[in-house]
Amino acid sequence: MTSVDRGYQGDGSAPPAPALTMRKAHQLELVHQVVAAGMTVAAAQLSRFVGQPLQIEAPRLGLCPVEQLVETALGSAFDLADWSAAEALTTGIYLSMSGDVTGHFLLLLAPADARALVAPLVSELAPDDAQRESLMLSALSEVGNITASSLLNALADAAHLRITASCPAIVTDMAGAILEWPVLDLIQSVDQAIFIETRIRIGAYATVGSLALIPRPDGLEALITGLSQRRAR
Amino acid sequence: MMSTIPSPGSGLAAFGPEDDLSLQRSFEMLPDSSIGPWGGAVSSVSPSPSAAGAVISVGIGQCAVSADPAIALVSYGLGSCVGIAAWDPLRRIAGLVHILLPEPVSSAPAIPPERFASTAVPSLLHAMEVAGARISRLRLVAAGGARMLGALSASNSPVGNIGERNAAMVCAQVSAHGLCLAIQDFGGTRGRTLGLRVGSGEWWIHVAGSAATTKRQASEGHVCGTPRRDGGLKL
Numbered sequence: 001m002t003s004v005d006r007g008y009q010g011d012g013s014a015p016p017a018p019a020l021t022m023r024k025a026h027q028l029e030l031v032h033q034v035v036a037a038g039m040t041v042a043a044a045q046l047s048r049f050v051g052q053p054l055q056i057e058a059p060r061l062g063l064c065p066v067e068q069l070v071e072t073a074l075g076s077a078f079d080l081a082d083w084s085a086a087e088a089l090t091t092g093i094y095l096s097m098s099g100d101v102t103g104h105f106l107l108l109l110a111p112a113d114a115r116a117l118v119a120p121l122v123s124e125l126a127p128d129d130a131q132r133e134s135l136m137l138s139a140l141s142e143v144g145n146i147t148a149s150s151l152l153n154a155l156a157d158a159a160h161l162r163i164t165a166s167c168p169a170i171v172t173d174m175a176g177a178i179l180e181w182p183v184l185d186l187i188q189s190v191d192q193a194i195f196i197e198t199r200i201r202i203g204a205y206a207t208v209g210s211l212a213l214i215p216r217p218d219g220l221e222a223l224i225t226g227l228s229q230r231r232a233r
Numbered sequence: 234m235m236s237t238i239p240s241p242g243s244g245l246a247a248f249g250p251e252d253d254l255s256l257q258r259s260f261e262m263l264p265d266s267s268i269g270p271w272g273g274a275v276s277s278v279s280p281s282p283s284a285a286g287a288v289i290s291v292g293i294g295q296c297a298v299s300a301d302p303a304i305a306l307v308s309y310g311l312g313s314c315v316g317i318a319a320w321d322p323l324r325r326i327a328g329l330v331h332i333l334l335p336e337p338v339s340s341a342p343a344i345p346p347e348r349f350a351s352t353a354v355p356s357l358l359h360a361m362e363v364a365g366a367r368i369s370r371l372r373l374v375a376a377g378g379a380r381m382l383g384a385l386s387a388s389n390s391p392v393g394n395i396g397e398r399n400a401a402m403v404c405a406q407v408s409a410h411g412l413c414l415a416i417q418d419f420g421g422t423r424g425r426t427l428g429l430r431v432g433s434g435e436w437w438i439h440v441a442g443s444a445a446t447t448k449r450q451a452s453e454g455h456v457c458g459t460p461r462r463d464g465g466l467k468l
Contacts (some may be wrong), residue, residue, distance in 0.1 A: 010235060067294040067333070067348070070310070076290070083290035087309035088424045089441055170254060174441045176310020177381055177424030184313065187333065187348075217331075 027224045028194070032061040034227060035196045035213055038154030042211070043200055045150040046143060050117055052203030059198035059211075066186045066193045070179045073195055073212055086176030093144035094169045094181070097152065100161035100222045102181040103215035105148045111172050113209065114140060117202060137170055144168030147211065159226030182214045190217045245411070288428075291329045294348040298328040298360045302432025308439075309426050311377035313396035315350060315403050315419070316427035318374045319357060321366035329433040330357040334395065335402040350399050354406035354439040373412055375403050376427040376438045378419040396420070416449065457460070 006105040036059040047054035063181045064072040071177035075081040093107040109117065122132055156163045171178060186193050198214040215223060291297045299306060306329035308316035319328045336351035337343045346352035358368050378400030400419035407414055416436075418425065424441040437448040450462045 068292065071290075071292055083288065084307075084309050084426075086290075086292075087424075087439065171381075172442070173312065173381070173422075174310035174424030174426070177312030177379070177441065180293075180310075180312040180314055184333065186339070230374060 027228065028061060028063075030227045031220070031223050032196060033058070034155060034158045035059060035151070036198075038151040038158075039198050039211060039213075041154050042147045042151040045146050046200075047202070049143065050202065051120060053117060054203065055201040057199045059196050062195045062197060064193055066111065066183055066191060069183050069186070069195065069214070070176050071158075072159055073179055073197060073210075074175055085176050086179075089172065090175040090178060091140070091172045092175075092178040093147075094171065094178070095144055095148045095165040095167070097163055097165055097215070097219065098162045100226070101159075101163045101215060101219035103153065103213065103219045104185070104212070105151070105165065106182070106212045107144060107147055107209060108175060108178065108212070109209040118143065136201045140170050141168040144170070150208050151213065155174070155223065158230065159223055160230060161222060161226045174217070186214070186216065240280055245247070250381065258289055275353070280411070284376060291331045293333050293421050294330065294345055296330040296347045296353065296360060297310075298326065298364045299431050300324070300326045300364060305428050305430045307426060307428040311425045311427060312379055312381040313377065313399060315377035315399045316425075317354060317357060317403060318427060318429040318436055319360065319366070319371045320429060320436075321370050322434055323367070323370055324365050325432060326361060326364050326366040327429050328357050328361045328366075328428055329427070330354075332403070333422065335398040350402035350406060354403060354410070358392055358410060368410065368412070371412060372415045373407060374416045374427065374429070374436045374438075375400075375414050376425045378403075378416040379421050379423055379425070381424075418447070
């Protein structure tokens with residue numbers, strides 16, 4: 001018998017959703033390029049905000065059954081990470097996208113790295129520990145705002161669409177539990193998830209974070225249409 | 234890299250051609266080489282269980298059943314998902330299923346059954362039975378069902394209380410089969426990892442951000458626990 005079950009491919013229960021077929025490979029490539037460019041801009045803005053140099057990897061585009069989003073996004077599915085990566089305590093900065101493109105935006109950092117990232121900003125302002133704690137959360141929210149807005153603005157400009165981001169939610173939990181949120185949202189309507197993810201390395205702390213954009217299927221369609229039209233003009 | 238075919242000596246429940254194919258679909262195993270032993274990268278995150286051995290990671294919507302005493306079945310990072318582990322102390326067969334949702338919407342078919350609490354529990358019990366376990370002997374442990382991403386999961390949103398609904402459906406299904414959860418660890422706002430060692434029936438629940446790991450033998454009896462009420466994690 002052949003392998004079946006690290007993912008279920010078809011589901012009669014799901015409302016019809018645009019299938020991500022090979023036919024659309026070049027369209028996905030277009031989205032990938034534009035998101036990659038947007039992520040570079042976002043990383044540059046982030047670097048300016050935290051006042052530290054920053055490296056960004058070439059973003060990778062992933063396509064997987066929704067249920068495998070956790071393992072695929074964390075790299076366990078490719079032996080890039082241990083299976084227990086889903087258990088690692090992680091600080092997630094989450095924003096949901098709305099407007100013409102809906103979906104999820106996530107910045108994942110090790111909790112210590114998240115602190116280190118904003119510590120230089122916070123230590124200037126906060127005299128005591130209690131204040132520092134709440135300032136750190138605001139600073140991380142701002143990190144989310146800056147990164148998401150630069151990326152989404154780049155996307156919106158390129159595709160002539162209106163994309164807005166929610167307020168950031170900061171959560172520290174197991175990586176698997178954080179990534180469950182987009183899974184729960186997507187699985188109601190679609191079998192396959194697409195995500196674009198990159199690793200960033202920040203400053204002398206060698207902070208390594210993961211930046212992921214997970215559009216909903218209608219959002220992806222809007223993006224593809226917008227980008228294709230622009231290219232056609 | 235993945236196969237559902239139990240390799241010789243793997244100890245995973247073997248299925249004959251006469252077995253229900255749809256059930257086989259839900260079984261899987263990883264080649265031992267792809268599974269890191271405990272004590273590697275994990276140890277910095279959670280206290281590693283004492284005995285070394287291979288781990289089968291049971292992801293969302295998956296079910297695994299094994300009779301290999303050297304193997305541990307683990308669901309990492311359960312948020313609002315629920316992991317349900319079953320162990321037959323006599324035959325030393327263990328199973329673990331990782332559900333995402335309480336039940337399918339409206340009249341939609343529950344495919345795959347392992348995704349939904351309403352169908353995953355019967356599916357797990359059936360799988361255990363097929364592997365040679367007796368349902369009446371099973372010790373069950375369940376964990377998960379947390380309320381995730383606090384602010385975003387308002388209780389009035391359809392997915393906000395999904396953890397609670399998952400936990401309730403698991404409990405209902407377990408009682409419907411005349412069984413009891415020996416240990417249940419539901420609720421709160423933190424992610425959990427649930428693991429079960431096939432050979433010893435030792436299970437553990439690791440809660441995000443806590444240094445301690447709850448560890449117990451599954452054979453310790455049917456004491457129904459109370460839901461955990463823990464606060465959010467500090468950054």
